[in-house]
Amino acid sequence: MWNALDRKLLKEIADLHALPTGAFNIRKDGEGVERRSRPGIEITSGKGQPGVNVVVKPGVKGTVHIPVIITRSGLADVVYNHIEIGAGAEITLVAGCGIHNPGGELSRHDGIHEIIVRSGARLYYKEKHYGEGKGSGQRVLNPKTSMLIERDAYAELELLQVRGVDDTLRITEAQVEEGGLVNMFERLLTDGTQNATSEVEIKLIGDDSRARIISRSVARDSSRQVFKFRLIAHGRGRGHVECDSIIMDRAAVRSIPEVWAENSRAELVHEAAIGKIAGEQLVKLMSLGLTQEEAEETIIGGFLSRTGGDSNG
Amino acid sequence: MLSLESVTYAPGGHRNGKIEILKDINLKLEFGKMYALTGPNGGGKSTLARVIMGIYPPTSGRILLEGEDITGLAANERARLGFGYAFQAPPTFKGLKVIDLLEIASRRNPQEGCQPLRQIGLCPEEYLQRELDGRLSGGEAKRVEIATIMAQDPRIRIFDEPEAGIDLWSFDRLVKLIADSHRPEKITMIISHQEKIMRLVNEIILIAGGEICLQGERDQVWPQIKETMLCDCLEKCPLKGEEDVECPR
Numbered sequence: 001m002w003n004a005l006d007r008k009l010l011k012e013i014a015d016l017h018a019l020p021t022g023a024f025n026i027r028k029d030g031e032g033v034e035r036r037s038r039p040g041i042e043i044t045s046g047k048g049q050p051g052v053n054v055v056v057k058p059g060v061k062g063t064v065h066i067p068v069i070i071t072r073s074g075l076a077d078v079v080y081n082h083i084e085i086g087a088g089a090e091i092t093l094v095a096g097c098g099i100h101n102p103g104g105e106l107s108r109h110d111g112i113h114e115i116i117v118r119s120g121a122r123l124y125y126k127e128k129h130y131g132e133g134k135g136s137g138q139r140v141l142n143p144k145t146s147m148l149i150e151r152d153a154y155a156e157l158e159l160l161q162v163r164g165v166d167d168t169l170r171i172t173e174a175q176v177e178e179g180g181l182v183n184m185f186e187r188l189l190t191d192g193t194q195n196a197t198s199e200v201e202i203k204l205i206g207d208d209s210r211a212r213i214i215s216r217s218v219a220r221d222s223s224r225q226v227f228k229f230r231l232i233a234h235g236r237g238r239g240h241v242e243c244d245s246i247i248m249d250r251a252a253v254r255s256i257p258e259v260w261a262e263n264s265r266a267e268l269v270h271e272a273a274i275g276k277i278a279g280e281q282l283v284k285l286m287s288l289g290l291t292q293e294e295a296e297e298t299i300i301g302g303f304l305s306r307t308g309g310d311s312n313g
Numbered sequence: 314m315l316s317l318e319s320v321t322y323a324p325g326g327h328r329n330g331k332i333e334i335l336k337d338i339n340l341k342l343e344f345g346k347m348y349a350l351t352g353p354n355g356g357g358k359s360t361l362a363r364v365i366m367g368i369y370p371p372t373s374g375r376i377l378l379e380g381e382d383i384t385g386l387a388a389n390e391r392a393r394l395g396f397g398y399a400f401q402a403p404p405t406f407k408g409l410k411v412i413d414l415l416e417i418a419s420r421r422n423p424q425e426g427c428q429p430l431r432q433i434g435l436c437p438e439e440y441l442q443r444e445l446d447g448r449l450s451g452g453e454a455k456r457v458e459i460a461t462i463m464a465q466d467p468r469i470r471i472f473d474e475p476e477a478g479i480d481l482w483s484f485d486r487l488v489k490l491i492a493d494s495h496r497p498e499k500i501t502m503i504i505s506h507q508e509k510i511m512r513l514v515n516e517i518i519l520i521a522g523g524e525i526c527l528q529g530e531r532d533q534v535w536p537q538i539k540e541t542m543l544c545d546c547l548e549k550c551p552l553k554g555e556e557d558v559e560c561p562r
């Protein structure tokens with residue numbers, strides 16, 4: 001049922017070499033193609049909307065894959081996924097979208113996720129975006145993820161886009177209740193004439209709620225990036241945003257931070273930096289024998305690697 | 314032999330109005346010898362090291378390796394010819410690990426990275442996976458830098474104040490490591506202010522104000538430096554006599 005192209009896309013975005021052993025729903029060219037539930041993890045079709053409902057029972061551990069692939073030109077696919085992680089459950093959720101656009105028309109996927117992480121649950125959410133195709137048609141991805149992180153729950157978001165997406169508007173929202181923690185790690189590379197905008201809004205609702213956001217990006221050629229980070233504390237929460245961009249060639253990067261406290265005991269920090277690759281780094285690697293191009297690739301590869309700013313729950 | 318002929322360096326190109334950090338440097342370095350490069354802060358030691366490594370292009374003059382003109386070669390090309398430079402202040406890298414740097418230095422042979430780490434007193438199990446970001450302490454970063462050069466194993470090696478930030482207990486070990494790894498087919502140059510390092514080398518080069526003030530056999534030069542040169546170098550200061558700071562000697 002899956003051809004070589006499908007398999008390549010699935011491997012790129014979800015690191016899948018075969019069908020996953022856990023629960024999954026794979027969507028291709030605007031339709032759900034294959035699905036499997038697992039004990040305690042139920043996946044059903046959305047009511048009146050394209051997309052799925054994923055319900056994880058309390059205390060269940062497991063993995064859920066819900067990748068989306070698009071292999072046609074001129075397709076606009078919009079999905080609404082509702083995901084509920086039951087109290088005390090521990091789930092790795094692998095989403096992501098890969099577009100192969102062979103033709104001249106725009107192909108686009110808007111993935112709208114609503115995620116509830118019930119109290120004490122742990123969610124590891126991974127979302128990778130990838131585009132390819134020789135045609136001139138644009139590849140557009142507009143994900144929106146809204147999360148509610150209940151009391152003492154933990155959510156870790158790993159968002160990655162490194163190749164082939166012409167235009168993206170990514171919206172990530174989270175509300176964090178008392179004792180909850182959200183760790184977000186975003187990595188973005190744009191080149192050519194690509195555009196990427198990432199908007200993040202985290203509301204620390206409860207006391208002792210925490211958020212840590214690390215955003216690393218590289219803008220090459222004539223690409224453009226915009227980051228809007230808004231961190232709001234209603235409760236006695238703590239939040240830290242670290243937004244770091246490497247800018248090259250004729251690229252442009254805008255970073256618009258907002259920290260907003262409604263509570264005198266909240267602590268919010270925003271750090272943002274945009275700069276070219278440090279000359280000393282290049283010179284160090286070149287004096288170890290790398291060409292300038294190899295040195296740049298090494299620095300960028302490290303900067304965007306998962307090790308960068310290791311997070312812990 | 315590595316020789317520098319009338320090398321000058323003025324940052325940002327030519328000399329119209331620009332300050333020369335290096336002025337008419339003439340130097341011959343022989344394989345098999347160890348050299349100490351010393352002199353006051355801001356004298357031009359690191360700049361000279363960078364010119365030799367190919368990081369800074371000389372504004373004028375020539376650099377010859379065994380008679381061949383290498384003045385125009387970039388740092389990576391000189392690395393391929395066997396040049397290596399341990400930085401005075403190694404840069405940090407977000408996301409790169411110690412093992413990555415050692416692999417690059419040893420040309421993708423990570424096995425060769427473990428030994429230098431151990432020799433420099435860093436346990437590979439603990440440090441290979443550490444990130445080269447600001448979380449390494451100053452001394453740790455400096456040790457990793459030296460281990461990297463050991464892994465690279467260049468035949469023309471320049472260590473820029475290797476002892477800086479290294480604790481007293483490890484200093485002897487560091488000195489021994491550098492001395493033991495010297496070979497007849499290598500040139501080793503150590504930028505330093507430490508007497509212990511001076512005792513290690515064959516020759517000492519004193520640089521101040523961008524000029525070589527003195528060069529020669531250690532036993533002849535070191536007493537002179539200790540006794541007189543410090544004051545001679547201070548003599549060159551344009552403010553001499555205008556401040557009532559006493560000579561420290």
Ligand SMILES: Nc1ncnc2c1ncn2[C@@H]1O[C@H](COP(=O)(O)OP(=O)(O)OP(=O)(O)O)[C@@H](O)[C@H]1O
Nearest residue numbers: 324334352353354355356357358359360361401474
């Ligand atoms: N790019 C530059 N532009 C202008 N001045 C520079 C530049 N690089 C170095 N200098 C100056 O050149 C002089 C020599 O610097 P250098 O780093 O070579 O000194 P050093 O002998 O290594 O000193 P230290 O013992 O403090 O390490 C200093 O006065 C320094 O401020």
Ligand SMILES: [Mg+2]
Nearest residue numbers: 358359360401
């Ligand atoms: Mg120096």
